[in-house]
Amino acid sequence: MKYNKLFAGMAAVFLLCTQYSCEVINPAEDVPAYLTISSFTLTDNPDVNERSLAAKIVAANVLVNNETVGVISIPGTLPVFAAGEATITLDPLVQQNGSGEMLEIYPFWERVNLAGNFSPDDTLVVNPQTRYVSGVTVYGSDFTGTDILFVQELDENSQTAVSITNQGGQAGEGTVGKITLTDDNPIFEGATTEGELIDVSGANRAFLEVQYKTDVNLLFGVLDKTAGNTETVFREYGVLAKDSWNTLYFDMSSLLISQNVGRFQLVMSATYPVGSGLDEAIILLDNIKVVYL
Ligand SMILES: [Ca+2]
Numbered sequence: 001m002k003y004n005k006l007f008a009g010m011a012a013v014f015l016l017c018t019q020y021s022c023e024v025i026n027p028a029e030d031v032p033a034y035l036t037i038s039s040f041t042l043t044d045n046p047d048v049n050e051r052s053l054a055a056k057i058v059a060a061n062v063l064v065n066n067e068t069v070g071v072i073s074i075p076g077t078l079p080v081f082a083a084g085e086a087t088i089t090l091d092p093l094v095q096q097n098g099s100g101e102m103l104e105i106y107p108f109w110e111r112v113n114l115a116g117n118f119s120p121d122d123t124l125v126v127n128p129q130t131r132y133v134s135g136v137t138v139y140g141s142d143f144t145g146t147d148i149l150f151v152q153e154l155d156e157n158s159q160t161a162v163s164i165t166n167q168g169g170q171a172g173e174g175t176v177g178k179i180t181l182t183d184d185n186p187i188f189e190g191a192t193t194e195g196e197l198i199d200v201s202g203a204n205r206a207f208l209e210v211q212y213k214t215d216v217n218l219l220f221g222v223l224d225k226t227a228g229n230t231e232t233v234f235r236e237y238g239v240l241a242k243d244s245w246n247t248l249y250f251d252m253s254s255l256l257i258s259q260n261v262g263r264f265q266l267v268m269s270a271t272y273p274v275g276s277g278l279d280e281a282i283i284l285l286d287n288i289k290v291v292y293l
């Protein structure tokens with residue numbers, strides 16, 4: 001470890017110095033403390049109907065006493081050059097638009113401030129919790145009971161539809177939505193109900209949150225129902241097939257602004273891949289949300 005070597009070096013200098021009565025240039029703040037974030041979770045805001053508290057916070061941007069420390073993966077540890085009482089500021093980061101390499105602060109979660117006490121060479125472990133900022137609206141479903149999204153048929157084939165299953169295999173999230181595609185029924189496209197248009201006309205930003213485990217690629221989009229606009233489907237947000245549950249966050253703001261979309265239905269489509277070798281393709285969905293403010 002780099003810092004152990006540093007200590008060994010300092011000890012050697014110290015020995016030399018005591019022998020020859022020279023001054024030790026070794027201020028305490030040069031010895032780092034360590035900050036570990038072992039988990040970062042979402043908790044209830046009583047002012048918001050979250051529909052679920054599922055979240056995938058992959059890292060945090062960290063400041064200590066308003067000075068940048070860096071990005072800590074969760075779980076993860078970084079050295080901190082601070083001693084004594086300190087304010088730790090944490091911004092939760094998510095994978096945006098499917099890129100694992102692009103981490104961004106999720107604007108609809110609160111920044112977290114914690115008080116901590118740092119000692120040189122000691123590790124402070126924190127388990128912060130954030131929550132949605134007050135004022136956000138969450139449209140969506142956790143696929144429980146009759147709470148199902150994408151029930152409006154756009155593919156004109158009632159054989160491909162979302163059902164509820166408890167076979168999601170995702171601990172803590174209960175039942176999930178399921179779509180099955182086969183050679184005979186290869187296409188699904190569904191929209192959220194026309195009677196519940198998502199109204200972002202007064203919002204500045206909107207995000208799509210999706211949790212999924214899918215044998216085939218998925219495409220999420222927007223069916224524009226804004227008065228005065230042509231009724232158009234914008235299929236913008238692609239998700240690659242994945243054999244374990246994943247969560248992604250798509251920033252919808254630029255599409256909604258550029259196309260002047262005020263009210264819309266959320267759309268999802270998927271196609272059974274020719275020659276895939278699969279007997280059937282299973283799509284599992286949970287905690288699909290449009291969050292806006
Ligand atoms: Ca669920």
Ligand SMILES: [Ca+2]
Pocket residue numbers: 153154155156157158159160161187188189
């Ligand atoms: Ca269908």
